[in-house]
Amino acid sequence: MSITTDTASPSPLASFAARSLALGYGAVAYLIFLGTFLYAIGFVTRYVVPKTIDSGAAASTPTALLINLLLMSAFAVQHSGMARQGFKRLFVRFGSPAIERSTYVLLASLILLLLFWQWQPMPRMVWNIERPVLANVVTAIGFAGWLIVLYSTFLISHFELFGLTQVVTHFAGRMAAPMKFKTPGLYRLIRHPIYLGFIIAFWSTPSMTVGHLLFAAVTTAYIFVGIYLEERDLVALFGDEYRKYRQRVAMLLPGLF
Numbered sequence: 001m002s003i004t005t006d007t008a009s010p011s012p013l014a015s016f017a018a019r020s021l022a023l024g025y026g027a028v029a030y031l032i033f034l035g036t037f038l039y040a041i042g043f044v045t046r047y048v049v050p051k052t053i054d055s056g057a058a059a060s061t062p063t064a065l066l067i068n069l070l071l072m073s074a075f076a077v078q079h080s081g082m083a084r085q086g087f088k089r090l091f092v093r094f095g096s097p098a099i100e101r102s103t104y105v106l107l108a109s110l111i112l113l114l115l116f117w118q119w120q121p122m123p124r125m126v127w128n129i130e131r132p133v134l135a136n137v138v139t140a141i142g143f144a145g146w147l148i149v150l151y152s153t154f155l156i157s158h159f160e161l162f163g164l165t166q167v168v169t170h171f172a173g174r175m176a177a178p179m180k181f182k183t184p185g186l187y188r189l190i191r192h193p194i195y196l197g198f199i200i201a202f203w204s205t206p207s208m209t210v211g212h213l214l215f216a217a218v219t220t221a222y223i224f225v226g227i228y229l230e231e232r233d234l235v236a237l238f239g240d241e242y243r244k245y246r247q248r249v250a251m252l253l254p255g256l257f
């Protein structure tokens, strides 16, 4: 696949304009992702941001359940659908390969922002840790989960994962290198540290409401579906290298599974 196929005109000026546009698009998509990621931390931990997982007027339970399930389903369909190799091939047939990842990141972020905005609180308490020390420990574990997520993205290439490397390489007039399979740091212990970080971040809260529990349970179930689909693609891409890695290294918890 050649990055020169995405420019309609061979003129260097038009090509420069198209590459600049792709770069700007990728940069905006990355900034929106970053804002969404930071907002997600506030949304789940209920710190700083105006609208959290538990704030707002409560609708009836069936209405809240329906809206929240629809919002999470929209995210799951976009996130899993667009991540598949088949969709990526389709995308590069009609659009520029350089902005495929940025488009994926942008749409995922926009759906998440919609979810944060429209999320219906379900305030009934499931558990509430009242001892301050224990509550602080649980909160700190939750924040550690977010740190694991962010740290792990840098282990397998943060800027490539969120599309910036692709648009910068394209802007420089070079071909983006194919994605490399890497197992640095935490990836030597488990295959999915980013997903483990999310699970820790979503569950480790001192006050668990029904709404938060719904969010944690559905996203955790979705993570297992995502792992199945992602590993199928990784086996197709890297063959025996990934199969051996899967035999050697646990999915989420070393020594357990």
Ligand SMILES: C[S@@+](CC[C@H](N)C(=O)[O-])C[C@H]1O[C@@H](n2cnc3c(N)ncnc32)[C@H](O)[C@@H]1O
Binding pocket: 152, 156, 161, 180, 181, 182, 183, 187, 191, 192, 193, 194, 195, 196, 230, 234
């Ligand atoms: C959101 S990341 C999640 C990565 C991993 N499942 C985790 O939880 O840490 C998904 C992207 O990472 C890529 N990926 C997963 N494992 C990888 C590895 N060991 N090296 C490089 N890329 C990987 C997948 O192909 C996919 O594009």
